Amino acid sequence: MNRTDIRRGLLLLAATAAATGLAALSGTGAYAAGPLNWTQTKTPDPGNWYAFEDLEVLAADDVWSAGSGPDMPMIAHWDGADWTQHDLPGGVLSVQDLAVAGGDDVWGVGAGGTTWYEGRVVHYDGEKWSVVEVPYPEVGSAGQITMNNVVTTGDDVWATGIANRSIDGERVRSGFTLHFDGAEWTLAEIPIPDKATDVDYVGLDVLANGDIVASGVQFVPIPEDPAFSRAMPWVTEFDGAQWTDIGYADFGEISKHGAIADTAVDKKGKGIWFTGTLWQEDPETGAKTPEPYLVHYNGKTGEWSRPKLPTAVGVADGALAVDKRGGVVLAVSNGSGGGEGGGYLLHYDGETVERWEQPQHEGSWSYTQAAYVPGTNVLWLAGCTREESGRPITGVAAYGKVSLRH
Template identity: 25%
Template sequence: MNLSLPRAATAVAVGLTSFVAVAAAPAAAETQNWRNVSPAHSDGSVLFDVETAGGATWAVGKRNDATTRPFAPVAMRWTGTRWQAPPQPAEQGRLEDLAVGAPDQVWAVGTRYEAVGEDDWDQGRALLQRWNGRAWSAVELPFPEGASGTSLSAVDVDARGAVWVHGGYTDATGEYRPALFRGRADGSGGWTRLPADSGLAWVSQLEVGPGGVVLAIGDGISRFDGTSWTKQKLPSELDGAMFDGIERRSKDDIWAVGHMRDENLWRRPVVVRFDGRAWSIVRTPAETGQLFDIAFDGSGRPVIVGETMNPDVNPAGNYVLTLGPDGLLKRTENPTGAGFLYGAATDAAGRVWTVGGAQGAEGGISPSAYAGIRR
């Protein structure tokens, strides 16, 4: 999940005019159903993504305090009772997206920095790293010869044991080029560079399904069939929508979440759903909110997380949408201690995990990392 947009806020209500209703469901859970499991001693840290598979749960982000210049990458593993933070292959940088294929097949992408002077740092370059069950190590990708300004924004591991990585680079002529790589999730290499012209200006997340069909989201949604990309047709009301989270329930049930810029609301939450034929709008509350990720609980109900910069909506800053008694998405949950929320995932027990920053942000900066479990 790539956080690339500035944050500020105002608030007045407007809404989307066309939508698809969600089937009726029981009332959403109360706040006390969230358990705060935030990592200890995480001052200056924020977590951008959480993923869980095969009994392994990881979260990634960055730390910014007096010991880091400008900031340090963070990757934490849940032991069942607390978070552990193994040593990182890069001293300076940040991790933004994460994929867990198995306990010994964990991948993370982000940016690493190096000093170019006493108080200066380079512009950063792509950081891909893998956990083999014992330690993290950096992995080099086969960018074209002469590539500079390399970057990575998204990673996913598919059911066939392949890892997919999306990023970009500047070529020898000075043009920016997108890049898509596929390799073996067990770390044995075999990297292939695939067509990456998705029609999107930027990509925040990949979702790889059966047969290697890839969905990329960012300033739109695009589909890769193994040969070429097709930008998806969205409702006209969503012109300009930006997406940060996607979840595939089946080939005929895919959800994506994000936001629209709004003159009155600053950011208006957006949810869309694919039914096998077309993408439709799922109605959201007409209030200031920016959505970053989506997961489904053990009963198959969506839990969508994000942030609001409007204290009248939620002074804590977190923004959580679940289904109300009428089957529509509503903001009825406020996890204790949570501020801005950026990542969500569901474990084998049907529990939803979320991560981000703790309550009490000043100037958009969270005081420490937050993690919670929806029981």
């Protein structure tokens, strides 16, 4: 199951919670901003459904977004007035993530082949896209490779993925990294945590000191019933010599984590923000209520901290962005995986939380990507409109000025 599948599963669980009549939890409220002036953009119409799954903003007139539909990759560029869809080489079926160093140096990772389970790395040189040959892990004839994230820092490019293969008759998923130093690519596999059987989704962040942080889900067998596993957050850091698992924030005994929805390096580049969904379990009834959360990892001290957000039913949709002053914004589903409505945004400035409205649509929508125009308070959001079942209809992207009170 890839990252999109994990998020879709959480949305459907949230829909179930809403259908059973779970009420919003009480807690510290957020200051509600007045109506925001959002501008909806006219996104590409390829004649097929698709969703935007990544958003990279270099300037007001230089925005990139990527995603996919059925056997169709989607990469589009905004020039300040219009979106232009890019053509990709044959055999590329989806693009999961982009890293943009400049208009003539854009990297993408995704999938291709006849089964969607062959990794693809692509590059744009300002004129055309090409498939890049890289050293993928050996997975055998029945194995699968999925690429997840890519980051560029100067001449270096880092990418992550999952290798799904058979080991002693069991299917095992493990993470790996690809590194390009400007001259050649190298492959390194990420160790599976000691108590886990396998892992899924490898998020990717690079700290200012050059450390690589990978994140996702680890599957740990339940002691009382080893045939089943518990999905738990997984974060591991590479210092140039070895990988070290760095744990996660402690939410208490009655709280169950969902998947990590998104990550973002903080303003100083010394730590990382994580967002996801916490499933609060009622000890008497066993009922689980979804609650969005925000946590921070300090790469210098190794400490985790958790800002207090207003407590409410909802699923973290995956949109997470750091503003020019170090504040953080995240998108939250309104608790339903389909039907009418969308969600809202929460902005944390280091002390207070402000609630912002999302750009509105008819029907249902979700914003899974967020990014600021560098040095400004202009926020971009991207995602898709959805059917009542939660299936994407078409990609959407909007931008607007938001208030930064800190």
